[in-house]
Amino acid sequence: MILSTSSQAPASAAPASTEAESTGASLAPRGGRFARLPLLAGRSFIPLGLFARLPLAMLTVGALTLVTAVTGSYAVGGAAAGAVGIGSALGAPTLGALADRLGQRPVLLVSAVFNTLAVTALILAVYLVPAGGDLAAAVPVLAAAFVAGASCPQVGPLARVRWMALSSSRGGSGHDLDTALSYESTADELTFVLGPALVGILASLISPWLPLALAAALTLTLVPAFAVHPTHRAVPRTPARSRTASAAERKRRTELTAGQRAAGFAAVALPVLAMVCMGTFFGATQTSLSSFAASFATAELAGLLYAVMGLSSAAAALSVAYWPRRFGVHARWLACAALMAGLAALLLLPSTAPPMILVLLVLGVPVGPLMVTVFAIGGLVAPADKLGTVMTALASGIVAGTALGSSVAGRLAQDFGYSAAFLVPVCAAAALFLLGAGAAVVLRRGTAAARA
Numbered sequence: 001m002i003l004s005t006s007s008q009a010p011a012s013a014a015p016a017s018t019e020a021e022s023t024g025a026s027l028a029p030r031g032g033r034f035a036r037l038p039l040l041a042g043r044s045f046i047p048l049g050l051f052a053r054l055p056l057a058m059l060t061v062g063a064l065t066l067v068t069a070v071t072g073s074y075a076v077g078g079a080a081a082g083a084v085g086i087g088s089a090l091g092a093p094t095l096g097a098l099a100d101r102l103g104q105r106p107v108l109l110v111s112a113v114f115n116t117l118a119v120t121a122l123i124l125a126v127y128l129v130p131a132g133g134d135l136a137a138a139v140p141v142l143a144a145a146f147v148a149g150a151s152c153p154q155v156g157p158l159a160r161v162r163w164m165a166l167s168s169s170r171g172g173s174g175h176d177l178d179t180a181l182s183y184e185s186t187a188d189e190l191t192f193v194l195g196p197a198l199v200g201i202l203a204s205l206i207s208p209w210l211p212l213a214l215a216a217a218l219t220l221t222l223v224p225a226f227a228v229h230p231t232h233r234a235v236p237r238t239p240a241r242s243r244t245a246s247a248a249e250r251k252r253r254t255e256l257t258a259g260q261r262a263a264g265f266a267a268v269a270l271p272v273l274a275m276v277c278m279g280t281f282f283g284a285t286q287t288s289l290s291s292f293a294a295s296f297a298t299a300e301l302a303g304l305l306y307a308v309m310g311l312s313s314a315a316a317a318l319s320v321a322y323w324p325r326r327f328g329v330h331a332r333w334l335a336c337a338a339l340m341a342g343l344a345a346l347l348l349l350p351s352t353a354p355p356m357i358l359v360l361l362v363l364g365v366p367v368g369p370l371m372v373t374v375f376a377i378g379g380l381v382a383p384a385d386k387l388g389t390v391m392t393a394l395a396s397g398i399v400a401g402t403a404l405g406s407s408v409a410g411r412l413a414q415d416f417g418y419s420a421a422f423l424v425p426v427c428a429a430a431a432l433f434l435l436g437a438g439a440a441v442v443l444r445r446g447t448a449a450a451r452a
Helices: 018-023 033-041 045-052 054-071 074-102 104-126 136-150 155-169 174-205 210-228 230-234 243-255 258-294 301-322 329-348 353-381 384-416 423-451
Strands: none
Touching: 033 045, 033 155, 033 174, 033 301, 045 054, 045 155, 045 174, 045 210, 054 074, 054 104, 054 136, 054 174, 054 210, 074 104, 074 136, 074 155, 074 384, 104 136, 104 155, 104 210, 155 174, 155 210, 155 230, 155 353, 155 384, 174 210, 174 301, 174 353, 258 301, 258 329, 258 353, 258 384, 258 423, 301 353, 329 353, 329 423, 353 384, 353 423, 384 423
8 A cells, every 4th residue: 555644754854954943942832833833944934935936826827918918819818828737737746756856956946947947938939929919820939838837846835745744853743734734725825816916916007028027036036045945854855766675666566456556546646636626616716707707897806806715715724723633634625625515506696796705705714724634635645755746746736627617617607607607616616525535435445454
């Protein structure tokens, strides 16, 4: 069975941070559970990890805004945004696998430089496309957008990997890991609300190329600082396999039954599929809200409506740090997904903004905790030498699902109206509940088999 507990870092993990050691030799909980995080990682790690992931939140919307503004074509702009999403979905697990094998620091440093060059090339390529040009004339733009998405440093997932190592190697507890993952989900929510808002402000007030230029500048400065932060030492590289170790690994694999192999694969695949459904929920909700807002005002109002759900989701994610440990991850997944499916059905009721704001505010409550829970389960089931791969696969699942949800909901909104489009997030939430039930069965069987 390949199940492992990522919160149990290998004994060879290096000390997390000299900064953290000097900040507090004692990890006494002063100021609450979130006050322990700087003691684990150092005071600079939290703001650095927060702002270093901002370029990823700006990239898709920034590409859409710039390409549409310069070419005057929504088709080309949408294709460029799609190319960024596809590139990110494919590139993120690759970067995670490389980080597992080579270490986070070199992978982040190289990807930061490469991504900066790719974003710069994207900006230059856009201004070479003639106004009103079709997709054929925009091939260089689409290629640059794809490379920019594929090379974007995966700060959020790799930060989670560091927290998982830190929470065990420095004498932390399960509460510390829950607290760290709660913070990480909140940080993701905040950056994905702040990023598009920043793009809109800079593009409308100054120039449409400025958001992408700022994203490139942040990548080139903040990502290297995150890469070399001492916390990277807490995450050991996957060692090069010796001939003896390789033979032992082959023997271990041959001893696994077909059922054990299938259960091990399912244990990892189910959380990844859950994140695809979560992304589908996000993309479909945002697209449906655009159609909803356009029915009585303008489509631009959708961004403000969507931000309401993001803020309540972020606040609820923070609360997970205080949930009782006896409320296990499987029960949390099922309870949050069931509540999310029930509340998503309320999206079908409002016809004006005020009641929709209330629905979105309540709907965000189970979303943040569910994201925290799925990431936690992903860490539990990930093989010890593939933690970065699994974490980035979870993140890329959200990206791929967002594109899927936007596409399906957009088609339904075009043909049947926003009410039909809102059925997509309802179905995505229901699928999350079914996947949670499947994950609970698989993981309990895997635990029983491991104890046998």
